[in-house]
Amino acid sequence: MTTFSAISGLVGGALIGLAATFLMLTIGRIAGVSGILLNTITPSDTVGRSWRLAFVLGLPLGALLVTAIGLKDWSNISFPAGLQTMIIAGLLVGAGSTFGSGCTSGHGICGLARFSMRSLIATTIFITTAAATVFILRHVA
Amino acid sequence: MQIIYSLLAGVLFGAGLTVSDMVNPARVLNFLDVAGNWDPTLIFVMAGGLAITALGYRFVFRRSACLVGDKFNLPTQQRIDLPLVGGAAIFGVGWGLAGICPGPALTDLMTLDPKILLFVAAMLVGMMGVNSWQARAAVTKSLPDHT
Numbered sequence: 001m002t003t004f005s006a007i008s009g010l011v012g013g014a015l016i017g018l019a020a021t022f023l024m025l026t027i028g029r030i031a032g033v034s035g036i037l038l039n040t041i042t043p044s045d046t047v048g049r050s051w052r053l054a055f056v057l058g059l060p061l062g063a064l065l066v067t068a069i070g071l072k073d074w075s076n077i078s079f080p081a082g083l084q085t086m087i088i089a090g091l092l093v094g095a096g097s098t099f100g101s102g103c104t105s106g107h108g109i110c111g112l113a114r115f116s117m118r119s120l121i122a123t124t125i126f127i128t129t130a131a132a133t134v135f136i137l138r139h140v141a
Numbered sequence: 142m143q144i145i146y147s148l149l150a151g152v153l154f155g156a157g158l159t160v161s162d163m164v165n166p167a168r169v170l171n172f173l174d175v176a177g178n179w180d181p182t183l184i185f186v187m188a189g190g191l192a193i194t195a196l197g198y199r200f201v202f203r204r205s206a207c208l209v210g211d212k213f214n215l216p217t218q219q220r221i222d223l224p225l226v227g228g229a230a231i232f233g234v235g236w237g238l239a240g241i242c243p244g245p246a247l248t249d250l251m252t253l254d255p256k257i258l259l260f261v262a263a264m265l266v267g268m269m270g271v272n273s274w275q276a277r278a279a280v281t282k283s284l285p286d287h288t
Contacts, residue, residue, distance in 0.1 A: 010188070012158065012162070014189040016186070019151070024198060024201050024207065025201045028209075037247065038268045042272055052147070054148040057151065060249075062151065071160065077165045077167075079260075086239055090259070090261065091235070093235035095267035097232050098267070100224065101216070101218065103243045105243070118218060118221060121225065122225055125229040125233060128233065132237070133238055138176075
């Protein structure tokens with residue numbers, strides 16, 4: 001069970017929006033996590049690797065910061081999927097976001113904010129297939 | 142300077158995912174479970190993120206350049222093609238299986254939970270696999286035609 005929380009959702013979302021705006025303002029880049037991560041590990045772009053690695057490291061640091069100032073309780077957070085499911089899900093998320101040129105952040109936030117038709121289509125599709133997957137797992141299987 | 146800016150952006154992004162509880166797979170799965178105990182929090186995260194980013198981008202794009210470097214790096218692809226549609230569909234299935242997408246996955250590394258380490262490792266394998274396949278396909282395509 002999770003309890004719906006509009007305020008923390010909006011505040012957290014606004015922080016994400018500020019981060020995306022800030023990255024565009026300062027270094028002119030889209031805050032798409034899958035693309036940034038992919039270009040951190042592929043050898044094609046050595047020049048751009050350092051800023052990407054810094055962004056990737058910033059993500060867990062942000063979580064640490066929020067926790068350190070006492071705004072986050074992790075005790076009720078767990079990973080419900082089993083080990084095998086985690087592997088399959090990780091593979092699909094990695095492969096799918098690479099084929100589809102983006103994930104929830106790149107398409108769902110940055111792309112939609114630029115009114116990109118590709119991002120609108122991608123976001124609609126992945127929310128639909130994700131909801132269908134959960135429906136099958138929880139209500140059919 | 143680039144590194145400091147992007148580190149700050151990453152910290153802010155990770156903080157947002159943490160405050161909004163998007164780092165909690167159960168929260169995400171309960172949003173995706175429209176037929177169950179539906180938790181609409183994710184919509185508010187997207188709405189907040191989208192509103193600020195759309196407004197912020199409008200302001201940023203009035204400038205002729207970003208603060209560091211000369212130009213804004215924006216996607217130029219416009220075509221709705223099979224990789225986009227198929228990739229998004231595959232991505233969604235993975236997202237629905239575990240309730241984790243790339244941003245929260247990396248943010249959750251803070252917990253050092255073996256399960257999330259496994260997920261991130263598998264995600265990297267998926268990314269690199271498709272990436273090298275795409276690179277090979279691009280090379281084959283650019284080879285001269287011998288027929």
